[in-house]
Amino acid sequence: MxxxxxxxxxxxxxxxxxxxxxxxxxxxxxxxxxxxxxxxxxxxxxxxxxxxxxxxxxxxxxxxxxxxxxxxxxxxxxxxxxxxxxxxxxxxxxxxxxxxxxxxxxxxxxxxxxxxxxxxxxxxxxxxxxxxxxxxxxxxxxxxxxxxxxxxxxxxxxxxxxxxxxxxxxxxxxxxxxxxxxxxxxxxxxxxxxxxxxxxxxxxxxxxxxxxxxxxxxxxxxxxxxxxxxxxxxxxxxxxxxxxAMPRTIARLRRIHELYRAGLGAVAGIRLFELSREVRGNGQYLPVFVQRDFGISRDQLWARLWSRGVQTRRYFYPGAHLCEPYRSDMPWFKDLLPVARQVTETILCLPCYYDLSDQEVARVCQAVAEAGQDGARIKKWYKSLLRSSFGAPGMAPLVQALRRGPDS
Ligand SMILES: Cc1ncc(COP(=O)(O)O)c(C=O)c1O
Missing domain, CATH: 3.40.640.10 (Type I PLP-dependent aspartate aminotransferase-like (Major domain))
Structure with a gap:
């Protein structure tokens, strides 16, 4: 279904x-x-x-x-x-x-x-x-x-x-x-x-x-x-x-943020990234932190959501310093940036755009909440996914495996 x-x-x-x-x-x-x-x-x-x-x-x-x-x-x-x-x-x-x-x-x-x-x-x-x-x-x-x-x-x-x-x-x-x-x-x-x-x-x-x-x-x-x-x-x-169309677009994005706040507020281990009080944002991004008490890791949640038809992005993983040529030419930065490391490993950007409906926001929130309750099964599935799909050339095998999800 x-x-x-x-x-x-x-x-x-x-x-x-x-x-x-x-x-x-x-x-x-x-x-x-x-x-x-x-x-x-x-x-x-x-x-x-x-x-x-x-x-x-x-x-x-x-x-x-x-x-x-x-x-x-x-x-x-x-x-x-x-x-x-x-x-x-x-x-x-x-x-x-x-x-x-x-x-x-x-x-x-x-x-x-x-x-x-x-x-x-x-x-x-x-x-x-x-x-x-x-x-x-x-x-x-x-x-x-x-x-x-x-x-x-x-x-x-x-x-x-x-x-x-x-x-x-x-x-x-x-x-x-x-x-x-x-x-x-x-x-x-x-x-x-x-x-x-x-x-x-x-x-x-x-x-x-x-x-x-x-x-x-x-x-x-x-x-x-x-x-x-x-x-x-x-x-x-x-x-x-x-x-x-910009003022209406931004107003809608702010409303979407409110819906996410309401939908995820009670989900233990998920914290929305909030702008500083002095900042008036445009609502374009909806990053959340996947904390330890959520039960599964950010990457496991990311994979699970894809398998449920919810596309998310791990912005900005792994961090510019771990992309080439910086990773090879400046390897020392890997150990010098503890906060960046922690953030790039725990942050996940959820769908957020003008045409996203209230029902779709509710579906994303529900998929996140369910993932937190299904930790053991997701961890097992993710392990097998890593073995079978990651490292294969191109995105296609990974995307197929993600779509199949832990239930297949
Ligand atoms: C933080 C940041 N800087 C620079 C760029 C590059 O922008 P452009 O694609 O217009 O060159 C992007 C694009 O996504 C970005 O997110």
């Missing part, structure tokens, strides 16, 4: 009014201006800057390249202190600029880079701190600002998860030297692929505009080693069509 139920996806982008989008695409086609700072890109830059009350928004083709451009525009050298608890793109952007990521442990409550640990890692070679506002939580921006001033470091925030969030009433975009949003198709607000650098620094914004367009300043005047990091007009048109 249970396999007859429709699987619950981990994420689905919300549907938009197609006509609004197609109307804008028609405008693009009629204008025959497809990229290079056309009308749609300029309008979206204006809107994103206005929403966040920030002076400059520079749209780019994705957040990873956006981070690279900022690192380059700031002329950084040597070591960049960053977090392991992030999508690997953060560390890769540093390496791509031939800089050295120095992984810093995270704060156990915020899950963002720990200021106390940053202080221990600063050396004469450090040129910047790259924090990540993970899951829309803000880094400890005040403490990081103090450390940066003391040691004359630049500060960049990877704000891939933070569209329309704020800290103590100040929207994302005003912290550090620059903050970088992701508009990837799996994000709350997206342009299929895309991103934006937000900054109040006019000089930095001007440099970023050169960098994202091959270094061109005017028609024939190349001033800098640039790249091609521009967003195209159709992507921007999509963003403009999606933008009006």
């Amino acid at each position: 249970r396999n007859a139920q429709k699987a619950i996806s981990y994420f689905r982008p919300r549907a938009i009014d197609h006509r609004r989008f197609f109307g804008r695409v028609e405008e693009v086609l009629e204008a025959r201006w497809f990229t290079n700072g056309g009308k749609m890109v300029r309008e979206l830059e204006h809107e994103v800057a206005r929403i966040h009350g920030v002076r400059h928004c520079v749209l780019v083709c994705n957040a990873t390249i956006g981070l690279q451009l900022v690192l380059k525009a700031l002329d950084l050298e040597g070591e960049i202190i960053t977090t392991p608890f992030t999508f690997v793109a953060t560390a890769h952007a540093i390496m791509w600029q031939r800089l050295i990521p120095v992984f810093c442990d995270i704060d156990p409550d915020r899950l963002t880079i720990s200021p106390a640990h940053i202080e221990e890692l600063v050396t004469p070679h450090t040129s910047a701190i790259l924090g990540v506002h993970v899951f829309g939580q803000f880094c400890d921006v005040e403490a990081i600002g103090r450390i940066a001033r003391k040691h004359r470091l630049k500060v960049i925030y990877d704000a891939a998860h933070s569209f329309m969030t704020s800290y103590k009433g100040t929207p994302v975009g005003h912290f550090g030297d620059a903050e970088v949003l992701s508009f990837h198709g799996t994000k709350l607000f997206h342009t299929f692929e895309g991103g934006a650098v937000l900054t109040d620094n006019a000089e930095l914004a001007a440099r970023l505009r050169l960098l994202k367009n091959f270094g061109f300043n005017g028609l024939d005047n190349v001033q800098y080693i640039g790249t091609n990091a521009k967003m195209n007009e159709v992507s921007a048109a999509y963003g403009l069509s999606l933008l009006p």
Whole structure:
């Protein structure tokens, strides 16, 4: 019976009014201006800057390249202190600029880079701190600002998860030297692929505009080693069509959070990750901690939920420092980051998106609660699953085994 139920996806982008989008695409086609700072890109830059009350928004083709451009525009050298608890793109952007990521442990409550640990890692070679506002939580921006001033470091925030969030009433975009949003198709607000650098620094914004367009300043005047990091007009048109839906989307996500809080509140061993009180989040992620008293491990719960048609993600397992090339080239970080290790082994992101129904949230909560009561059987099944499926090439055998579940 249970396999007859429709699987619950981990994420689905919300549907938009197609006509609004197609109307804008028609405008693009009629204008025959497809990229290079056309009308749609300029309008979206204006809107994103206005929403966040920030002076400059520079749209780019994705957040990873956006981070690279900022690192380059700031002329950084040597070591960049960053977090392991992030999508690997953060560390890769540093390496791509031939800089050295120095992984810093995270704060156990915020899950963002720990200021106390940053202080221990600063050396004469450090040129910047790259924090990540993970899951829309803000880094400890005040403490990081103090450390940066003391040691004359630049500060960049990877704000891939933070569209329309704020800290103590100040929207994302005003912290550090620059903050970088992701508009990837799996994000709350997206342009299929895309991103934006937000900054109040006019000089930095001007440099970023050169960098994202091959270094061109005017028609024939190349001033800098640039790249091609521009967003195209159709992507921007999509963003403009999606933008009006954001307030309702965020309101629905907040409601989904309430439903999860109610549904999981009484489940022993499951604790929802909560943003700091000063943070206004966008509700995009719903991480929970699978604690010891739940009876089974995070990985066992993850496997069990997949077998029940509930897709979840182990963000950000195993941590950027344990991805290649960092795992091999910097093996010492494995033992230096106890909080990150504990968090990456116990956190699980549950489905959370606009189209998720109340009934589906209830189904996820029920599946979690049942898993906690079925520990012995799940442990046995998981052991056999490890023996038979993990290590096999590709995801297919694992997914098949997960679907079969402990009852088969
Ligand atoms: C924390 C973080 N940083 C950077 C990125 C990369 O964003 P993009 O896909 O736009 O390059 C992601 C994407 O998921 C992310 O989660």
